[in-house]
Amino acid sequence: LTLDEVTVTSTRAQVNRNDVPITISVINRNEIEESSESALLPILSEQIPGMFITERGIAGFGVSSGGTGGITIRGVGGSPTTGVLVLIDGHPQYMGIMGHHLPDAYGTSNIERVEVIRGPASVLYGSNAMGGAINIITRKQSREGWEANGRLMYGSYNTQKYMANGGFMKNKFDAFVSINHDKTNGHRDNSGFHITNVYAKAGYGLSEHFSVWSDVSIASYKTQNPGTTTRLM
Known part of the structure; x- marks a missing residue:
């Protein structure tokens, strides 16, 4: 049995992504496991059209002025504190003081799939998502x-x-x-x-x-x- 891919919205209801009037890309667990990356953002940079992420290779991303991990979607964003919102299971993830997300905390071993809204998503997720949103869906045990x-x-x-x-x-x-x-x-x-x-x-x-x-x-x-x-x- 093959099912269509779904996306999670702010209403917590699952719908077919073809029925949503916004551009959405979905990366599933099989695609993540085929990569040799242990960090999520490099995988998204390779597979999501229109997305660019600043990196330092194996040395991680870091935080503050010396950090990378700035996300740009369709030219919007760029710095770690503007434009693109990262969520885990629908919950926003960013530093309380500086407001940036935590790219080094997004590993791949606990991810079921990733849903990326490419384009403005402020109606669903607020002003932090003017460039787009990345919703990380975590895994759970599904078999006895x-x-x-x-x-x-x-x-x-x-x-x-x-x-x-x-x-x-x-x-x-x-x-x-x-x-x-x-x-x-x-x-x-x-x-x-x-x-x-x-x-x-x-x-x-x-x-x-x-x-x-x-x-x-x-x-x-x-x-x-x-x-x-x-x-x-």
């Missing part, structure tokens, strides 16, 4: 019993990527946990980087149409600044 998966990769400059997730479901209770860990020594002295993302989610079905759930996401990030490429006299 235990399930676990893992991947690891190794590359130049001692670059390592570890991704693992697992879930449990019994009767009306379900739980899901994922972890991403990236590290590298960098291609220059003192340019090392490592990050660990942990996500956990648990839910309970009250009835056929109602359920309650809670989740937590933790990210630990450390990077080194190698300085200029020329020695100071």
Whole structure:
């Protein structure tokens, strides 16, 4: 049985994306798992038409004035604080002080699909979505019993990527946990980087149409600044 892809709107109702009068792209779990990326934004930059994201490669994105992760959709956006809103399960995600999103916290091990609105979405999500919106739908355990998966990769400059997730479901209770860990020594002295993302989610079905759930996401990030490429006299 093959079903049409769906999108989640601010009304929390699922509808066929062909029936929505806005441009929407959907990246599903299979497309995410086919990539070697452990971070979500590089995958979106490769697969979403009209989207550009500033990057620093394996060294992550960072925050504040030295950070990247600025998202542009159809020419709107550009800096980490303007134009494009990121949501997780419909909940806006941005720093309370500086207002930017947290690109290093968006790993791939806990994602079911991603829905990207390309173009103004302020009617649905407010003024922060003038350029568009990225709604990340997290995974949940959908089969009875235990399930676990893992991947690891190794590359130049001692670059390592570890991704693992697992879930449990019994009767009306379900739980899901994922972890991403990236590290590298960098291609220059003192340019090392490592990050660990942990996500956990648990839910309970009250009835056929109602359920309650809670989740937590933790990210630990450390990077080194190698300085200029020329020695100071």
